[in-house]
Amino acid sequence: MEGEVGTNVVGEALEVSFVLNGRATTVRARTHHTLVDVLRDQEHLYGVREGCGVGMCGACTVLVDGEPQSGCLILAVSAEGREITTVEGLEDASGELSDIQDAFVRHTAFQCSYCTSGFLLATKRLLEEIPDASPHEVKTYLAGNLCRCGSYMKILAAVTDLLERRRTVALAPTKEDA
């Protein structure tokens, strides 16, 4: 039983270490605490948001070892050794927005934006997995992220734009070619 750091009326709390947005991090979590709980309460990362608590809405999307998962369904104690990325990890070190965030801004792909972090993170992996995704594939991949304000058409426009821009960059002649 490694890592036990105290028990109270609620139950025991364990130390859990993982890499959070590139930084080694240790938190204390009780067994039933989720990643959302510890990232908000202990790491103050408010871009991770609970919406439904049952893995349906995607407001709590985090990348675990690069793959989108529902932060509300991951027991924090099981995150030992994982690499976790939240929306706060999308900007580069100088605070420049990533191209994904920039596309969402340009298309105003949000309203209340409670769901936006989840969409951004899911989009990050979508672009890696299916660089030539069709609109249908974009919709299907992102269908598990819900936006009650219904900003879907603008999100589709933002992701379509991103796919095109990345393709253009990939096809652009490099210096060696020139």
Added chain:
Amino acid sequence: MLAPRFLRPESSDEAVELLRSFEGAAKVVAGSTAMTIMLRQGLIEPDALIYVGGLPGLREIHEEDSRLRVGALCTHREVELSAEVRAVLPILAYTFGTVANVRVRNAATVGGVVAEADYASDPPAVLLGLGADVITTSPSGERRRPLLSFYRSFYETELDFDELIVAIDVPIPPSGTYAVYEKYVSRASEDRPCVGVFASAQFYGGLFHNVRIAIGAASETPQHVPAIDRAGDESDLRASVIGEIAEAYAEQTDTLDDMRGSSWYRKEMIRVWVRRALERVREDAYASPSPSRSSSIPDEMPRRDQ
């Protein structure tokens, strides 16, 4: 107590010993997608969680002797995207790819979905239709059971409290087999199925053989009735034969009522979707009479380039 103990065994053997020591008061957890919800909603109050997520040897997929063995810790997404599964059992990859959303599929495991016995899950019916076995281990040793006799009722299986699922073992259908899974969702796209129908048949000599149907999400446990399926064997799956099979499943399934459809509606949907599934099998067989390996590849197989 809100927060049960959290134990991390280092091997399957240690895990099942722990399970035995808690005498039923411990729960196994891996992907934790279902367990977290049950725990937080107070539906279960275990004394301990036995975390098996990192255990070695339970995450392999391999083919041997015309059987595909899928480790219990493989995630849904791993099955969905596995080149091996897609090659020999594309219908299995397709089915796991229809479950919930990408996030849940990245976490939920094969062992978890089989053990949870949630009536509204997609994979159990398809595994049942394919004739899969469940392989478990316990302090008393390894055991193999056909899925057909594994499910008892809502969230209830034959699994003993000190038993851990280590793999599912699926026979690879003989060549010339066509399989489909029809997931019918009655409300929003992200809903779970109202009914799910698996159908497969082998096609040679102008006739269909080894017809297999399984119905999920419509009753407490997935349904597969070999006696009904036999009506399709050695037939050309003409409309009347298909109709007979569909009717028999609709009649015999003890359908349930929930917000996705009444018991009456589910019977109607079984009738429609068994028919549609078998029609697709027939059409696929006529369209390409000799599939490369075992079954037709569904139209909408998700992709992954990296």
Added chain:
Amino acid sequence: MESGGREASTWREGRSGMIDSYERVTGRVPFATNVEVQGMLHAVLLRSQIAHGRITRIDVSRAKEVPGVHTILTGADIVVRGAFKARFGPVFRDQPILAIDKVRFVGEPVVAVAAEDRDIAVTALALIDVEYEELPAVFTPEEAMANGAPILHEERPELGATFADILINRSGDPNTCNTFKVRRGDIESGFAQSDHIFEDVFTSPSVQHVPLETHCCIASVERSRIVITTGTQIPYMVRGQIAEIFGLPASAVQVIAPPLGGAYGSKCYPSIEPIAAALSYFSGRPVRLQNARDEEFVTITKHGVKIYMKTGVRSDGRILARKVLALFNTGAYADIGPRLIKNGGYGTNGPVSIPHVWIDSHAVYTNVTPAGAFRGYGISQAAWAYDSQIDMIAHRLEMDPYELRMKNLLVDGEPFCTGELMHDVHFRELLTTARDRIGWDWSAAPERVGQKVRAKGMSCIIKSTVTPSTSTASVKLNDDGSLHILTSSIELGQGVHTLLVNLASDQLQIPVGRISVARVDTDVTPYDQQTSSSRSSWSMGHALTAAISDVKEQLLSRAAELSDEEASQLEIRNGHVSVIGAPEQGLSYQEVVRRTRAGNIVGRGFSQTQGGLDPESGQGVASVHWHQAAGAAEVEVDLETGHVKVVKYHAGVYAGRVVNQVHGELQTEGNLAMGLGQALWEELLYDNGQLQNGSLADYMIASFDDMPDEVDLNILESGRPDAELHGIGETSLPAVMPAIANAVFRATGVRITDLPLTAEKVLRGLKALEAEGGAKNGDLTTPDGASTDGQKHVVGSVT
């Protein structure tokens, strides 16, 4: 000097979709759920598990023993200690902070626990025992209005200070908390003149708003000072209610209102705020309370409604008379139901001209979750009835439903059922564009491919905006020429703060980057009546414009101090104050403020509309202007499953003048997403008052894959530069449900009058048609729906 066009572009540079886009894509929007206050306790609620009952015993003794538990509070504690008022509500003070003696719905807060952390509070909550003596319960208005029905509120609830437009009529039975009437023309002679009379019944179920951010508040109560941070659409309402509860002057209560993670009407009136405040009062510590998702479902809902509609029509299709009985299920506590039934009442007239109108609209108490404001505000339910019915009438008269609507649509100068004359009306343009864009052809048969059939349908709706109403705003022009806007309009994703910044930028010709919107805080930002009713662009827009005019006047007179010219010889141009005709010698705002040592220039703006209705006849002014929309849907129905897919949707809405095109599109598309769910599957399912689907695993909301393949928008402008701004936050929503249902009817002949159009309901309708054996297309009803067709076929009755 630059030309006017070039001038215009300079201050407009750098405008993006939303002023706080950066925060929105980096997870930094400061939602109420993020707020942490030093020393705060965490609260959880024990909620009633029965629909109606007398509380006979509450035992908190074991819970009190849990280490870390700070305060445990019951309704009786509040009453016994008598330190403050125990009940609240925006109209009637009928809702106890925590249940007193009785519980009236499943989910009603009974005991509140505040502890050092949430886990401890949850642990303690499980140790509390409550015993009830169950009472008979009623779940629908009909049950509640029946003879011998249990009475929910034995004592007449206290009526408190409320909004100016609210009319109270308590002449109904004991469970009817308010009735609204329209009496126009002579209804009996209207029916006598009619060649056809149609009586139909329409129902809309209760649904939930599902804002992804649930209600959350942090309350800190000291002896003479209360600070509440809460996710609310109406901070001044929260302030008023909290001040009243605690007997404090309004100035002692500070409500801080952060941006909202969705609201759609759910966060208008206090719900959990009084509980958090009561816990803070007794514990002496700040208290944080947030709804879990399942609690959100039992906090506030959209009214379930049953509407009996009798319409008399001349043989040429002209509507002559309409009589309506509307029964709004307002749940266990009135919330804003007494006002909503007014809008939902006159709303049943629809966008058509009818000489003889008689409407009775009731808010009825029942033992379910309180119902309140919901995007569309009673109009969704009304439009579902009248627009379905006009489609049915067209079919019965064998007329083109487009032509029948066109024949009856209101035009400028015609009276609405409230007697007010319509102005700036564009229904015909909207409907005609909808017809053209969807490709409507009445004579075309539905298109059938295999087991799927496609057809089209349309709708046209009218919505009011709250009248009379009041907004105020201030602006502060700083000594560097930058501007602060002080407004209590809430940013809930609709982009109101961006809109106000853009308006200010245009009017003062200051770049948006030099304009800030202050955090909404009742200690600082001036009064706004409400952020709802699609009124902010109009009402707060006017208040802001007035505030800026005030600043401009002050700028001119200040600048006159610095020059030889009279103020009347000066003008504001290109962000400068200059002599009329000599723009090149202007003074910057910064120079004016600094050189006059003004410190800053504060402008104040006020906007008020006049109106109101006569309580007996419903005559008067219901709305300062009218919101207008049309919808057109193309659906594909699977004839074997009854499943409906909307393949194309056209939304038309009148905006007067578009201030922000992208936001107009976002709101209109959002209305479509929400309307799709309500058309096809959304409903709260109760079994004996127990909610069956209070989770997002069971209550579905529309996803990407539910959106139509094609979405077409027509955000119509008047073309006049001085056109009124018409809010469009809700306008296109009520059109969605009838447009889809009308298309499903065209496709299948199945007319469903009870929302939603579930696949099962459509299939049952198809089977019933089949059983009738070749019944004429469309002459059938759904077995579990209300009866529909057949002239003078009486089902329920409004007579």
